Amino acid sequence: MLDASHDQKLIEKIQSGHIIESEDEMTPGYKKSLLNILLVQADTELMSAPAYYSAAKDAPTLASRMAVSAIIQDELGHANIAYRLMEDLGESKRKLVYERKPNEFKNPYGFDQPLENWAEMAVANGFFDRAGICLLSDIHQNTSYGPWRRALTKIDKEEYFHLRHGESWMRRLARAGGDVREALQHACDWMFPTGIEWFGLPDDKKHHSTQLAYRLKGKSNDQLRQTWMAAVVPLCEEIGIKLPAHFNPDTQQYDLEYELPVEFDEKAKRWLFDQPISWDQVWERWRRRGPRNAEYVEMIQGRSESPFAGRHWQDAA
């Protein structure tokens, strides 16, 4: 009971604009919720790196190769910042990065997928980094945890660079026509619904959000999904790429042209719009993890039997 009343007091304080600066001010509930959301950010940044690395090998120009290498470096840096924030709260960065099993990483399902050509790399920057920007800029503006807010200032700027890289390549690929354009359409076909799922359960299926109560973030899943669609749908309309979504002038919202959620054929990387499933089944799929989860984690951690595996090493002091 004491905990609950402390928690209620903290929530009231936060709702009136208070910013948390140190662990002393946190209740166990706040700290747990903060660590959860920080881990999602850290893991998402970290696991984007091996996914992008595989596609970077396909970079068609020297300039784009430099750009995508820099993007990978940025993502590792962002992950490092988020794990570092967790260290201030008593977690071990080394353990988090090197001693967890693949299925313990909290990155979205989209970063468990193979990125197999340059069109998929462009759309990953254009769609997934855009999703990252929607989530992180909301946190940057609204979060009650001061150290996180400050850390995100630089991260936000860099994410815009990734986004711009993705969008300018999407435009170039669309203009190129032929097989290239077809590859772009194909990439958007599976990566758009992946982005839609990225934002999680619809608000009416979520009974209680501690993240919103503690104002770790400001916007709900559905609001963030709308913000994302408001960016990616017009971009694709401009370049003539078809997406199963459109703007509804009556509601001033973007409407999906399929019933969320639906089944995903992992092998073919294809969404089966005529096979609706439940959110419980989506959770199950997420928990089962996507096809590249183990491989990507191994790319970060190294093979466990190797003397160079990360768990044997730590950053030089």
Place this chain on the structure above:
Amino acid sequence: MRRAAAAGVHASETRPGAAAADGPGTVHGGDERRRAELFAALEDVFDPEMPCSIVDLGLVYDAFVEGRCARVVMTYTAIACPAAEMIEGDVRERLLGVPGVESVAIEIVWNPPWTKEKLTARGRELLLASGYCV
């Protein structure tokens, strides 16, 4: 020298034997005004990774109009600058919007190398506010 002084950089350092200054018939009356116009336009071109224009970053060593061609002499903060292609595209697009400019020629130079001393006071302030050590 005269041209460069207007933008607070030293042409003698940035463009040894600069083609435009040496070339015949390139420096006319009114060039200072044209130069200022180009620099003002380039203040709209931002580094995609930093909340700072390329002018405030001190990347633009020189800019002048030769006939109907806007010529820019500039550098990057790093040789493998991942944003180089984007920045050049933005410079081109912005300068083509300046009245009387029909083409844009960009020369990338590495001498003198960029250092943080080339930031303007505003550039330094903007970068500090974004968490850069400058």
